[in-house]
Amino acid sequence: MKILVCITNVPDTTAKISLSDDQKSINKAGLPHIIGPYDDYALARGVELRDQSGGTLTVLHVGLADAEPQIRKALAIGADDAIRINMEPIDSYSTAEQIAAIAKEGQYDLILMGRESLDYNSGVVHGLVGEMLDIPSYSPVMKLEINGSTASITREIEGGKELLTCDLPLVLGCQEPIAEWKIPNMRGIMTARSKPLTVVEPTDAKSHTEPTGFSLPAPKGACKMISSDDVASLVNLLQTEAKVL
Amino acid sequence: MSILVFIETENKAIKKNAQEAIAYAKAVANAQGGEVTALVMGDIDPSEAEKAGNFGASRVLHAADSKLEHDNSMAYASILAEVIQQESSELIILAKSGLADAVAARAAAKLKAGIVSGVTALPSFDGDGLTVQRSIFTGKAFSDTRITSKIKILVVNKNTIEVTPTTDTAVVETFSPTLNDKDFKATVQDTEKATGDILLTDADIIVSGGRGMKGPEHWQPLLELASALGAATGCSKPVSDLDWRPHHEHIGQTGIKVAPNLYIACGISGAIQHLAGVNGSKCIVVINKDPEAPFFKAADYGIVGDVFEILPKLTEAIKNR
Ligand SMILES: Cc1cc2nc3c(=O)[nH]c(=O)nc-3n(C[C@H](O)[C@H](O)[C@H](O)COP(=O)(O)OP(=O)(O)OC[C@H]3O[C@@H](n4cnc5c(N)ncnc54)[C@H](O)[C@@H]3O)c2cc1C
Ligand SMILES: Nc1ncnc2c1ncn2[C@@H]1O[C@H](COP(=O)(O)O)[C@@H](O)[C@H]1O
Numbered sequence: 001m002k003i004l005v006c007i008t009n010v011p012d013t014t015a016k017i018s019l020s021d022d023q024k025s026i027n028k029a030g031l032p033h034i035i036g037p038y039d040d041y042a043l044a045r046g047v048e049l050r051d052q053s054g055g056t057l058t059v060l061h062v063g064l065a066d067a068e069p070q071i072r073k074a075l076a077i078g079a080d081d082a083i084r085i086n087m088e089p090i091d092s093y094s095t096a097e098q099i100a101a102i103a104k105e106g107q108y109d110l111i112l113m114g115r116e117s118l119d120y121n122s123g124v125v126h127g128l129v130g131e132m133l134d135i136p137s138y139s140p141v142m143k144l145e146i147n148g149s150t151a152s153i154t155r156e157i158e159g160g161k162e163l164l165t166c167d168l169p170l171v172l173g174c175q176e177p178i179a180e181w182k183i184p185n186m187r188g189i190m191t192a193r194s195k196p197l198t199v200v201e202p203t204d205a206k207s208h209t210e211p212t213g214f215s216l217p218a219p220k221g222a223c224k225m226i227s228s229d230d231v232a233s234l235v236n237l238l239q240t241e242a243k244v245l
Numbered sequence: 246m247s248i249l250v251f252i253e254t255e256n257k258a259i260k261k262n263a264q265e266a267i268a269y270a271k272a273v274a275n276a277q278g279g280e281v282t283a284l285v286m287g288d289i290d291p292s293e294a295e296k297a298g299n300f301g302a303s304r305v306l307h308a309a310d311s312k313l314e315h316d317n318s319m320a321y322a323s324i325l326a327e328v329i330q331q332e333s334s335e336l337i338i339l340a341k342s343g344l345a346d347a348v349a350a351r352a353a354a355k356l357k358a359g360i361v362s363g364v365t366a367l368p369s370f371d372g373d374g375l376t377v378q379r380s381i382f383t384g385k386a387f388s389d390t391r392i393t394s395k396i397k398i399l400v401v402n403k404n405t406i407e408v409t410p411t412t413d414t415a416v417v418e419t420f421s422p423t424l425n426d427k428d429f430k431a432t433v434q435d436t437e438k439a440t441g442d443i444l445l446t447d448a449d450i451i452v453s454g455g456r457g458m459k460g461p462e463h464w465q466p467l468l469e470l471a472s473a474l475g476a477a478t479g480c481s482k483p484v485s486d487l488d489w490r491p492h493h494e495h496i497g498q499t500g501i502k503v504a505p506n507l508y509i510a511c512g513i514s515g516a517i518q519h520l521a522g523v524n525g526s527k528c529i530v531v532i533n534k535d536p537e538a539p540f541f542k543a544a545d546y547g548i549v550g551d552v553f554e555i556l557p558k559l560t561e562a563i564k565n566r
Contacts, residue, residue, distance in 0.1 A: 013499075122361075123362060158446060165432050166431035225541075234530065
């Protein structure tokens, strides 16, 4: 089986976001980056499936060279090789076109993604890629087993879950508890250095959207503290002041 | 401008999020001129479909076919694309949900349309383009995004617009979609759905518990408050990781993002990853025994104290209001 895992390079979940003075860009300097947490689930399950059934696992990232530590980490966790498409991924559509082009060329059986990226977190790239390849896409997937050429998928639906079976190839957006996040071991880190990382220039994809400026949410006012002996006054404030009851 | 809204249903009626999507479309139509048409799939009572008019739609196209009763983003996207072409729709509005993102994405790829998901304000128009604010970094920032394609698809977050229903009704027409076998490759083996519960993403009020609740056997006081308020229940990540509560209640950066009018956090510390899922809430109440808990910084109202003491008192006060 040939597996492709698409990873993003996103600010750490604890990071504070700040803007440039002209509000035209996000300050990237000093912002620690990680593999998108959902992509990490996809990668972990991908590695398990590759180990079970043989085959290969390729990681793919659309982005600039600053993502290479994260790509190397994915190799250390267990990917066999990596591809980076050298393009700033600001638009879901053009990012998806790049992924679809690589996926078509490589004839992958299973394309695993995160349920959503944590930067632009749209949750749309899997659907876009699925349609571009004319194959089904499902998200968010909580459980995945492969039997021969058929996948058993448990996906979350609103207020519950659904179990379905579908033939490969497929595009899946993953989330917990599909697998436990994996931490690279020493041997993985050593071998990752010599695994192939191919840098590809983008095919000319058309972007339909562009960011024109950024802003931060208005700071929250002070929290009004209420005595634990006077819970009734909270109800009163929620009714008359906040007007949410 | 011809505006099309894709609406989801719940219990054969228009979902609450969809009401907002229609109201959003109507606000654009009011500003730009044009009519709002709603597209609904699968099972809905005709008397409920008509109610799309309450929120601003003048027509409802109902794609009825028993094959469409399961959420199927492949088939829904094909139908959406077919309707967009038939109606020459230029602006497509969906209310944010897992299903809506998938449908919007697949329809966008079919029509080479620009798509923006996570929209948090009404758009502004310039020439052929449209600029709209969207939430990025799970609500830690916003980006103004310009779409330049002819067909434009917006997936709108909850609480973006106020809904003021009227008594107008919409004309309901049946739409017979072209169904394509390749959209029905999967076989649904089993569906598990909590019935009767209020959906987190639809809820106006959410009562949520963290590790401070001590264990699944102690959830009763929280459930009683939720029931007194008509609220949905949620939890922090460790709580669902420990199986104290079902996974679909997990709120936060790696869980469900919610935007209720009122979010009551009980025994949740307020880690940044949890806050990322609740920062769309209008009003946040925090109950925590630790006055230093970070959640108080993100709260509107706070009570320092033991949840097991405060929850019953609060339930009592709600019942007496
Ligand atoms: C990549 C990543 C993603 C994550 N995503 C999420 C996410 O989506 N959602 C999420 O929730 N977390 C997420 N987390 C975890 C997050 O960092 C926190 O660990 C988690 O939110 C803490 O949960 P908690 O507040 O329930 O537990 P704790 O941090 O243990 O806090 C318990 C709180 O209860 C209070 N308490 C204890 N007893 C009582 C009592 N009797 N009465 C009143 N108060 C009491 C304590 O003072 C404390 O503040 C993520 C972490 C990572 C690394
Ligand atoms: N720049 C990228 N490079 C590789 N994969 C990506 C990229 N952007 C998004 N993806 C994949 O698509 C998923 C959904 O992303 P999004 O639609 O941006 O929320 C992510 O979890 C990734 O698996």
